Amino acid sequence: MEAECPHAGGPMADSHVDIEDSAYVVSCPWHAYDFNVETGESSVGIKACTFPVDASGESVLLQYPAENEGRIQLSKIEPVSEKAKLKHEQPSTQNPTPPQDPGAAHYLDQSATLCDWTVHILNTANPEHKIELTIYLFSTFTSRENTDSPMPLGRGTITPPANPPRENLTTVTPGTMPKSGRGGTLKSRIAMLHALANIELWAIDLAIDICVRFSTFHTNGNSQELPRAFFHDWLKVASDEAKHFSLLRARLEELGSSFGALPVHHSLWDSAIETAYDLRARISIIALVHEARGLDVNPMTIQKFRNAGDAESVKSLEVIHNDEITHVTTGHRWLTWICSQEGTDPVRVFRSNVQKHFRGPIRGPFNEEARLQAGMDRRYYESHEDGVPA
Structure with missing residues (x-):
């Protein structure tokens, strides 16, 4: 514009x-x-x-009138790859029937609603199937959106699982996770990539779950339901997370390991359970605390891999970091939208939910530039003299 x-x-x-x-x-x-x-x-x-x-x-390609030639200047381009590293070929949105392979992911038919798809993905334990289905769902939802047969939402017609299943993973508590080290050795880098892959796998479920669990949400006062743009935005987040997992899983295998070779924990999903009753709380904690915290630590993590000369891992981690700025933007956008409908202050709503659902203050150092790009100025996370945690 x-x-x-x-x-x-x-x-x-x-x-x-x-x-x-x-x-x-x-x-x-x-x-x-x-x-x-x-x-x-x-x-x-x-x-x-x-x-x-x-x-x-x-x-x-940017289209602009010929009379503007010479007046248009390029400020910068920040490339972000949309290529996922999938192990199986996906069916096309035009021909969604996949080959009859007993080991292939199960695709729903054209009559399935968005909520049918989301619950199906949440109940899919195989991580390869989960990422294939998630990327396909976003592509299909988007391609049908401007046609005479958009995907029906199916609000309130199906219930999401309390705990999405996992396949062939050793689960431990967060406090007993082995230390990953500082990235100076191959073993340390594998441990770091494995931990990040586990986060991305749960992040898929978190973005998918928000679509179905809160599909019947209405704002207070004017009882406004969530517009279709809400579901499109979170499906895009889920598709990004699926891409991220595929990149990290592929890199683990290139380094001689695999996802599932090390233990994992499920604390990220614990935050989803904690905030399952309220969309405002879910967005505040998942998108504006956990995802935003990722923006703070990603540059340091990337530098560790760069110092180790692991350029291929750096490429994947940079894609993930740039995508995650937009994920925090998505959370900020929709919390702001809800608050504008309800006549409340999004900063106060956010900080109130942090007090209720996050243990202790949010500590720096903060990546202020990335947070500001995502819409989060210092009012969201700076400490107050009254002791209210950020």
Whole structure:
């Protein structure tokens, strides 16, 4: 979108983003003129210039009128690979019937609802099947979204499992996990990658679970239901997490190990159980505490692998880090949306949920730049003089 509001030249880069009828809308900070980010249309009759962008392979194509030639400048491009490393070929969205292989993942038919799919994925113990199904679900939901047969949501028609099953894993408590070391040895790097792969596997379930568990959520006061954009956003997060797991699993195998070779713990899912009663709490703890904490520690982890000369692992970890900024953005966006509907302050709602559901304060050091990119300024995590934990 053009940088200046067509009404009076207000800075659109500082605009507030909201969701209306499953469309993203930005409001100019000067006079609150609203614009659809895709079409540029406004409810007040004027229109902003929007520029279609197509990212395909190694190319990024930006369409703009010929008269703007010479006025368009490239600020920067940050590439993030969307390629997952799957072990089995996926069926296409046009031909979803896979080969009859008893070892293949089970794909639901075209009549399945979003909630049917999410519960099916949550109940899938095989990690390879889980990541295949998750990536396929996001692709299918997205491809059908602008057709005359979008995927039905199936709100409230099926119940998610209390604990998604796991396959062939040795489970221990967090306190008894072996130390991974500092990444200076191959054994240490394998341990670190294995621990991260376990986090990503649970992160798939967390993003999938939020779609089904809170599918019937309504805001307080105006009883607004969640728009379809909510489900699209969290399916994108789940698909990213599936990609992340595939990259880490592949790297473990390249280093001579495999996922499941070391013990794991399930403490991340414990936070999901703790917050299963309230969407505001779930977003606060999972997206804005755990995911945001990942933004803080990722650069240090990446540097350990870089110091060890492990360039291939660094590539995967950098993809994961850039994706996770957008995941925190997703959490921030939807907590803000809920609070705007309910007339509450998202910072206060967040901090209140941290007090209830997180033990102790959130401690630094903080990656302030990445957190700010995701929408979290210091009000969310700085300590208060009254002792309220961040």
